[in-house]
Amino acid sequence: MKRLVLLIAALALIAGAMVFARGAPEVDPDVWTPTRPITVVVPWGAGGSTDQTVRPLAAVLEEELGQSVVVVNTPGATGSVGTAEVLNARRDGYTWASGAAKDLGTYRVRDLLETDLDDWVLFLTLAQVNVVSVNADEPYQDFGELAQAFIDRPGEIDVGTAGVGSAGHTAIMLINRHHPIEYTEVTYGGGAPAVTATVAGEVPVTTQLASEQVDMIRAGELRPLAVLDDKPLKLQGVDEEIPPITNWLPEFEAAPIYFGIFVPADVPENVIKTLGRIWDETIVGSERLEQLALDTGSVFAPKWGDEAYEAAFPMVQMDAWLAHEAGDTVIRPDRAGIPRP
Numbered sequence: 001m002k003r004l005v006l007l008i009a010a011l012a013l014i015a016g017a018m019v020f021a022r023g024a025p026e027v028d029p030d031v032w033t034p035t036r037p038i039t040v041v042v043p044w045g046a047g048g049s050t051d052q053t054v055r056p057l058a059a060v061l062e063e064e065l066g067q068s069v070v071v072v073n074t075p076g077a078t079g080s081v082g083t084a085e086v087l088n089a090r091r092d093g094y095t096w097a098s099g100a101a102k103d104l105g106t107y108r109v110r111d112l113l114e115t116d117l118d119d120w121v122l123f124l125t126l127a128q129v130n131v132v133s134v135n136a137d138e139p140y141q142d143f144g145e146l147a148q149a150f151i152d153r154p155g156e157i158d159v160g161t162a163g164v165g166s167a168g169h170t171a172i173m174l175i176n177r178h179h180p181i182e183y184t185e186v187t188y189g190g191g192a193p194a195v196t197a198t199v200a201g202e203v204p205v206t207t208q209l210a211s212e213q214v215d216m217i218r219a220g221e222l223r224p225l226a227v228l229d230d231k232p233l234k235l236q237g238v239d240e241e242i243p244p245i246t247n248w249l250p251e252f253e254a255a256p257i258y259f260g261i262f263v264p265a266d267v268p269e270n271v272i273k274t275l276g277r278i279w280d281e282t283i284v285g286s287e288r289l290e291q292l293a294l295d296t297g298s299v300f301a302p303k304w305g306d307e308a309y310e311a312a313f314p315m316v317q318m319d320a321w322l323a324h325e326a327g328d329t330v331i332r333p334d335r336a337g338i339p340r341p
Contacts, residue, residue: 032093032274037068039089040096040261043082043103045075045190049167049209050099053126053259056292057283064278075189078165079103080112087115087264093271097262100128101308103165104262105316109338110165110323111330116337117316121272122308123279124260125289127299129229130171131210131242133222138204143226143248146205147179154182160194160203163187164328165319167257168194171207171228173322178249198222209257210235210242210297228254235297255314256299279304317341 040058044050051073058069074082079099089095097104101122107113132143140146150157161168164187172185186203188194191212198206199221206213206222214235216222224242227233230252232241245252263272283289283302293300303311320333321340334340 030270030273032268032270034065034067034094036094037070038065038094038096039070039072040098041082041086042071042073042098043075043079044073044099044162045192046073047192047212048162048190049128049211050079050259051192052211052296053292054098054261056289057125057261060283060286060288061278064282065274077112078107078110078163080107083107083115083262084113086262087113087119091264091267093263093267099259099262100167101258101260101262101312102167102170102315102319105313105338106165106320106323106333109320109329109331109333109336112165117309117313118337119265120262121265121275121305122258122260122262122312123275123283123304124258124308124312125283125300125302126211126259126293126296127256127301127311128167128209128211128259129227129233129254129256129297129299130167130207131213131217131224131228131233131297132171132175132205132207132226132245133198133213133217133224134205135198135201135203136221136223137201138223140223140225142243143245146225147181147248150179150181150183155184157205158184158186158203160186160188160197160206161208162189162191162194165323166191166208168206168208170319170322173326174228174252174254174318175207175245175249177322177325178252195222214295214297228252233297236294255318256301256311257315258301258308258312260308276304314341 042050062069083097086097105117108116191208195212218237226245227242229244230246234241290300320338323329
């Protein structure tokens, strides 16, 4: 009798479980529904290009994911400190990195961090360009005058950047490749501080990104001399276009610098699939992010996965080999899987 009672009880439990299972909603294994806040690490100071890109993006992603996306600034060592924090976090999809893809791709050759693009899935939103600007009180009216001043006063003219590996550092190295000059690079903790220092007169020149300079250009505190591109740059709220540097250096070549968020490639697959779907269905058509691009002199260019990798890699190549030629690498780029462009 006791065995019969136990058998009946077991069958009842099984039947109840089956009824529950039939009544329970189906769970799509490809959909990630976060249950707690997500952290996105900005590896540079507040107010710089990465910060400006990530905060509006985080607001859009919060709406799509139904969960808070908390932006944390963790600057240091050309962005590698904050990026290392993400690498050392649990690979559960709740901690993301951000910044310029070119930095992520050159940490290894600079011996800053043992990682490269293959360790991540890139979710990009904007492509940005550098601008050569001077303090409004400086006498230089165009890039040609500044270039001549570098030659006439070798080593005397300071250039403010966010340091080795930053967009501004890469920009002045590119200029030096096409027009050999001697200059003194003065580094700051991010693009915004470098621009602020130029406005304050601490340094006469900055080569940081347009997005970091745009407010000071609009205010007349900075005079833009050239954009590092082969076509002019039009900024909203600024009457005159910024002329391309190819007006003075016809052979100058640059590649876009792509910004976005980076998710470790070994997080659960449904995290990647969910973010990819958001990029395809929402980010691509986001009027909010497109307006951000217009406001900051950027190009709205959302893409993710393999497409993002292919778009970002040319600047990784250029930056890695520029650094190598300047003696700033520990590993030859081609030995780290980065062929010469």
